Amino acid sequence: MRAAGQRSSLARMLTRMNLLVSGAALLFACLAFVVYDVLSFRDHLVQSLSTQADIIGTNSASALLFNDPEAAARTLSALEHSPNIVSAQLLTPDHRRFTQYQRDPSAPAKEVPALPPGKDQAHWFEGTQVLLGRAIMFQGNRIGTVYIRSDLDEMKTHLRQYFTIAGVVLLLSMLAALLVSSIFRRAVAEPIVSLSELARVVSRDKDYSLRATPERSLGEVATLVDAFNEMLGQIQAQDRELRRAQEELENRVQARTAELTAANKELEAFSYSVSHDLRAPLRSIDGFSQALLEDYGEKLDTSGADYLRRIRFAAQRMSGLIDDLLTLARVTRSAVHRETVDCSTLAKSILEELQTGEPRRKVEFAIKEGLVVDADVRLLRVVLENLLGNAWKYTSRHDEARIEFGSTRDNGHRVYFVRDDGAGFDPQYASRLFGAFQRLHATTEFPGTGIGLATVQRIVHKHGGRIWAESAVEKGATFYFTLQ
Numbered sequence: 001m002r003a004a005g006q007r008s009s010l011a012r013m014l015t016r017m018n019l020l021v022s023g024a025a026l027l028f029a030c031l032a033f034v035v036y037d038v039l040s041f042r043d044h045l046v047q048s049l050s051t052q053a054d055i056i057g058t059n060s061a062s063a064l065l066f067n068d069p070e071a072a073a074r075t076l077s078a079l080e081h082s083p084n085i086v087s088a089q090l091l092t093p094d095h096r097r098f099t100q101y102q103r104d105p106s107a108p109a110k111e112v113p114a115l116p117p118g119k120d121q122a123h124w125f126e127g128t129q130v131l132l133g134r135a136i137m138f139q140g141n142r143i144g145t146v147y148i149r150s151d152l153d154e155m156k157t158h159l160r161q162y163f164t165i166a167g168v169v170l171l172l173s174m175l176a177a178l179l180v181s182s183i184f185r186r187a188v189a190e191p192i193v194s195l196s197e198l199a200r201v202v203s204r205d206k207d208y209s210l211r212a213t214p215e216r217s218l219g220e221v222a223t224l225v226d227a228f229n230e231m232l233g234q235i236q237a238q239d240r241e242l243r244r245a246q247e248e249l250e251n252r253v254q255a256r257t258a259e260l261t262a263a264n265k266e267l268e269a270f271s272y273s274v275s276h277d278l279r280a281p282l283r284s285i286d287g288f289s290q291a292l293l294e295d296y297g298e299k300l301d302t303s304g305a306d307y308l309r310r311i312r313f314a315a316q317r318m319s320g321l322i323d324d325l326l327t328l329a330r331v332t333r334s335a336v337h338r339e340t341v342d343c344s345t346l347a348k349s350i351l352e353e354l355q356t357g358e359p360r361r362k363v364e365f366a367i368k369e370g371l372v373v374d375a376d377v378r379l380l381r382v383v384l385e386n387l388l389g390n391a392w393k394y395t396s397r398h399d400e401a402r403i404e405f406g407s408t409r410d411n412g413h414r415v416y417f418v419r420d421d422g423a424g425f426d427p428q429y430a431s432r433l434f435g436a437f438q439r440l441h442a443t444t445e446f447p448g449t450g451i452g453l454a455t456v457q458r459i460v461h462k463h464g465g466r467i468w469a470e471s472a473v474e475k476g477a478t479f480y481f482t483l484q
Contacts, residue, residue: 022177023170030166037162041155045130046123052082053121053134053146060090061136064144069099076101084154086129089147090136098144112147128152195228208236279319286315336376336462343371343380343416347405350384354392363395368406371416375483379459386452387418387479393446394477395422413482421476430469456481 056075063072072090079085079101089112090098100109112131115122120135129151136144198212211232212225289312297305344367351365373380388403395401404419423446425433434457460467464484471477 019174019177022173026166026170026173030162030170034159034162034166037158038155041158042125042130045150045152045155046132049123049130049132049148049150050121050134052079052085053132053148056088056090056148057134057136057144057146060146061138061143064090064092064098064136065138072099073101079148082150084150086149086151088149091145091147093142093144095145110149115145192224195225199228202232206239208232208239279322282315282319282322286312286319289315334379336379338374339377341373341375341377341380343373343384344369344405346377346381347384347388350381350388351392351403354389361396362400363392364400364402366402366404366406371405371407373414373416373483375463379462380483383456383459383481384418386456387481390452390479391418391420391422391477393422394424395420396446398422415480415482417478417480419476419478424471424473424475424477426473427471430471433469434467 056079059075060072063069063075076088076090076099079088080103085101086103087107087109088101089109090100091112092098095114097109102109112133113124115133115135120137121133123130123132129149131147131149133145133147135142136146195212198210202208202210211229289308292300293305293308293312300308347367348365351367355361355363384405388405391403395403398421402421405417406419407414407416409415434453457467460481460483465482467479467481469477469479
């Protein structure tokens with residue numbers, strides 16, 4: 001049923017196309033002939049009226065010279081033998097009517113325009129009539145003007161004949177086109193429909209061993225069928241190769257998955273070792289150094305006490321570095337579990353914790369209300385802790401500071417930002433911000449390990465977003481990020 005419907009649809013399409021092309025070509029040809037004939041007829045009519053006006057002007061010259069309207073009227077009465085002439089008038093040089101002729105004596109005489117300056121003849125097409133005016137000359141002087149008005153009934157009759165002939169030709173051409181379409185349909189439509197049905201079956205069953213075998217077709221259609229069969233052969237060969245490659249890929253994926261699983265286990269074991277085996281010696285170094293300072297500080301000179309304080313600072317910094325590295329490793333391996341998160345509330349809690357740690361600092365907080373996002377709350381907290389913590393840290397040398405958390409729109413996307421008015425940084429080094437162990441300030445100025453922003457970038461990327469920063473030295477910094 002479907003193949004029959006396709007065959008019928010294609011046949012109708014070919015028939016309509018043939019009729020449309022044939023009809024359009026004939027219609028344009030007929031219109032071109034009609035336009036040409038109308039223009040030619042108009043030119044011929046103007047020439048004919050010009051000749052009649054010349055004859056009337058010659059025959060009326062003496063009547064105009066001797067002021068004899070009756071003789072002029074007799075001259076105009078000769079126009080009775082021209083059925084297309086509606087009226088005629090003779091005017092004096094000052095444009096007064098000298099005499100006139102009306103095919104319908106009861107019809108009122110129409111006013112006529114003056115000839116354009118410098119011209120002896122002019123014509124005007126007025127609806128269904130044409131008016132021609134011609135100057136009457138005698139010995140180089142203009143003694144009057146003759147106006148002849150003619151209808152266009154002859155042209156209408158001519159056009160009706162043209163349209164009748166064109167209609168008959170168009171009808172016969174359509175019948176011939178239908179006959180040609182029927183022959184063309186059998187030669188082209190049926191093989192193409194059979195080919196499309198085979199393509200549908202191949203697409204549905206994925207059986208690339210099928211081949212098209214039309215019984216009759218034109219040369220181009222036969223070439224199409226051969227090309228289709230060749231394409232099926234190539235697809236069949238590629239399908240075999242693809243299946244074989246897919247099997248090999250699956251085996252490789254399984255092997256690589258096993259390797260990654262083992263590597264993850266080793267990484268977890270390493271993280272555990274770092275967490276327990278390295279922290280214990282660092283705690284011992286820090287603890288005993290503190291004990292020495294407390295118990296034997298009086299027995300040490302200034303240099304010895306300073307050395308112990310440096311040992312404690314280095315041990316604490318190493319402990320912080322290990323914590324940041326472990327956080328970065330966990331972020332890299334952890335999956336994203338999305339839920340609805342109130343970013344505004346989360347930011348408030350983080351800033352309250354920072355303020356509690358240093359209650360004497362004067363910092364103004366500006367947090368936009370109602371910022372809700374679909375994200376992993378645990379990872380998003382790490383992002384805001386790092387960004388708000390950096391803002392808190394880099395404004396520490398200002399007596400009064402301002403930290404802002406808000407959002408804006410960029411090309412229709414929601415963009416979140418953390419802004420401060422602290423130390424800032426040189427914008428030419430902005431590309432180094434998000435690399436591990438990259439710092440734009442010395443540890444003597446601001447403490448830190450240089451891993452926090454690298455962790456933030458990985459979390460943002462895991463959420464399908466991006467992060468960037470804008471700043472200037474001592475003019476604060478703004479960190480923007482998006483989440484998908």
